[in-house]
Amino acid sequence: MASRTQEELEDAYYSEANTDMRNHWYPLIASSTLTSEKPLGQHILGDPIVMYRDPATNEAITLVDKCPHRSAPLSVGRIMDGKLECRYHGWQFESNGVCSKVPSNYKIPANAKVRKYPTTEADGFVWVWPGDLDRVNQAPKPAIYFQTQRDWVQRSGVEVLDIDSSLLNENFLDPAHLPFTHETTIGKRSNSTVMTVSCEFIDKTSEGFGIGIEGFVSQPERPDLEKVQQKFHFIPPCIVSLDFGGMGDQTFYCVPTRKGHCNFVYSQRFGFLQSAEKFFLGRAMLNWYNPQYTRKILMEDYEMLKGQQERLAQGANAMNSPVPADLMIKTFRNWWRKVMKREDGGPWFTGFSSDMEDILLEGVPRRAVGGKGKVVKTGKDKVAETA
């Protein structure tokens, strides 16, 4: 197929298909944190979910975090007799979401079941699919995105943050903040000079990803800083990847767990630590130090992003006076606006309806909304009204 022009790719970047946040695999937690002893409460795109390992198979399970009896959170329950048990009245659920025990009754109500989310494990993470059930089998198998295939020393982790995924995404596409926000870690105040950013649309569909952007940064007054060329990618729905030439690369998933919150999932590769990795002490140092250092850098951003989020909630603009260095942020934010203004009401969970769980189990659309707040009833399906 002939490669597409920048104009065609730009249209595709903002298209309905490329702004669909639901139909994706999301890495949500590290595989090592999921056990068959205790359920874990999480969210994805606002859906409350409970995750655990099936004691019989060790399989990672994700169910909606709402008991069909009285809507208590199943994530505060227990794993008993190999089943997920609600701690309110002890109803027990199989790993397919079907209730198999109601201690206070002879019979099990017919509608006593909860939605099961497709869940899998890859590259050290548990991945959840919050989209349409009939599309999951066509989706490429999940794998961490990297710009290049290289055999480098790799470390990964997850941090749970009360920061909106959009703000964290922007932060990683913002080269001008490094000398100031990260002055004591990865930035250097003296490296701050005039900066220009170029940005092109890129097609990653043949690799199982979407249409994204690729940015390069140049600092014409400091050619010495351009020896290591940094290449930025933003790939929908929430991937930012930074490539530092032969030095290493990093991929971040700012997973939208719920409004104002995200799971920061990172995978970092180092092009200069192969010798340290060969020795026990070197590996131990890397295992201990890398998460600490990553957290330290993240906390430098946290103060900015948390304050920014509070002001945006009070009605402030995300971008008032853009400068050329903000080009990648602008291109990301224009895409994010399209996501929020989708005809189907956008990606966020809008609440349970009385028959929501049956609807979700059957894999039919969660809702059909025409225009802002206008509810369209499709056949017998009841739909939740949006704000």
Ligand code: FES
């Ligand atoms: S609310 Fe879960 S068993 Fe009653």
Ligand SMILES: [Fe+2]
């Ligand atoms: Fe930062």
